[in-house]
Amino acid sequence: MSAKTYNVLFLCTGNSARSIMGEAILNSLGRGKFRAFSAGSHPTGRINPFALNLLERRNHDVSELRSKDWLEFADDDSAPVMDIVITVCDKAAGEVCPVWPGQPVVAHWGLPDPAIVAGSEAEKKLAFANAYRELATRIEILAALPIEQLDRLTLQGRVREMGQKTRQSA
Numbered sequence: 001m002s003a004k005t006y007n008v009l010f011l012c013t014g015n016s017a018r019s020i021m022g023e024a025i026l027n028s029l030g031r032g033k034f035r036a037f038s039a040g041s042h043p044t045g046r047i048n049p050f051a052l053n054l055l056e057r058r059n060h061d062v063s064e065l066r067s068k069d070w071l072e073f074a075d076d077d078s079a080p081v082m083d084i085v086i087t088v089c090d091k092a093a094g095e096v097c098p099v100w101p102g103q104p105v106v107a108h109w110g111l112p113d114p115a116i117v118a119g120s121e122a123e124k125k126l127a128f129a130n131a132y133r134e135l136a137t138r139i140e141i142l143a144a145l146p147i148e149q150l151d152r153l154t155l156q157g158r159v160r161e162m163g164q165k166t167r168q169s170a
Contacts, residue, residue, distance in 0.1 A: 006083040006147060008036045009104075015040025015067045017051040017115045017128070018088040022135050024060040029136070030143040037080070039070035048115050050128045058132070074098035084142075084159060088135070089113060105156045109138055109163035138162045 008030075010022035019038035026036035045067050055062050073079045081102035090110050100106075111134055114127035141162050147155060 003033070004148065005032070006030075006034050007080050007104075008034055008084045008086065008142075009070075009073055009082045009100075010036065010038040011040065011070055011085060011087045012038070012089040013041050014115070015043040015070075016046060017048040018111050018113065018131055018135065020047050020051055020065055020067070021055060021132055022086065022088055022139065024055045024062065024065060025132070025136050025139045026143070028060050029139055033143065033147070035080070037073065037082075038065075039068050039073055041070055043067040043069050048128075050114065050124055054125075054128050054132055071098060074100060084155075086159070086163075105152065105159055107156070107159040107163055109135075111135065 008026055010019040010026075012019035015038055019040065023036040023038035026034050030036065047062075047065055047067055052062060052065075055065075073082065079101060082100050082104040083102070084105045084107070085100055086106075087108045088111050090108075111131050112127070114124070114131045117124050117127035142159065145155075145158060150158065
């Protein structure tokens with residue numbers, strides 16, 4: 001009998017940087033326990049080159065990453081049922097989300113948008129590295145949770161706390 005794989009959807013407005021990084025990081029750190037996806041309310045249709053470069057340098061598999069609309073995951077018939085949905089930008093958190101099949105745990109892990117940083121290439125790379133580090137920290141905590149032993153309410157609280165604790169300590 002195999003253990004359940006938990007589906008996690010990372011949401012952002014453009015689905016070009018933070019949510020894409022969340023998908024790649026969790027698919028790496030949570031392999032076998034989690035399957036991550038990402039989407040946007042208004043996807044750009046492309047992955048930010050700074051995000052893609054950073055993920056490649058950190059040895060993440062980027063072969064299946066693409067910018068996609070969150071409606072892909074709202075379809076009862078063809079979409080995987082999500083166990084957890086995490087918004088990583090404040091805009092997406094404030095938007096009216098689709099109704100997700102299966103009533104997943106929902107949390108907000110707001111992060112500054114590295115894609116809007118103006119300045120030199122070094123400053124932009126630093127913004128992406130900071131967003132990556134913050135996401136990786138939260139995702140390491142998520143991947144270490146004894147998720148199969150937690151009831152839905154406890155899981156909801158723990159996943160929401162991850163967004164608050166790391167944000168406050170930054």
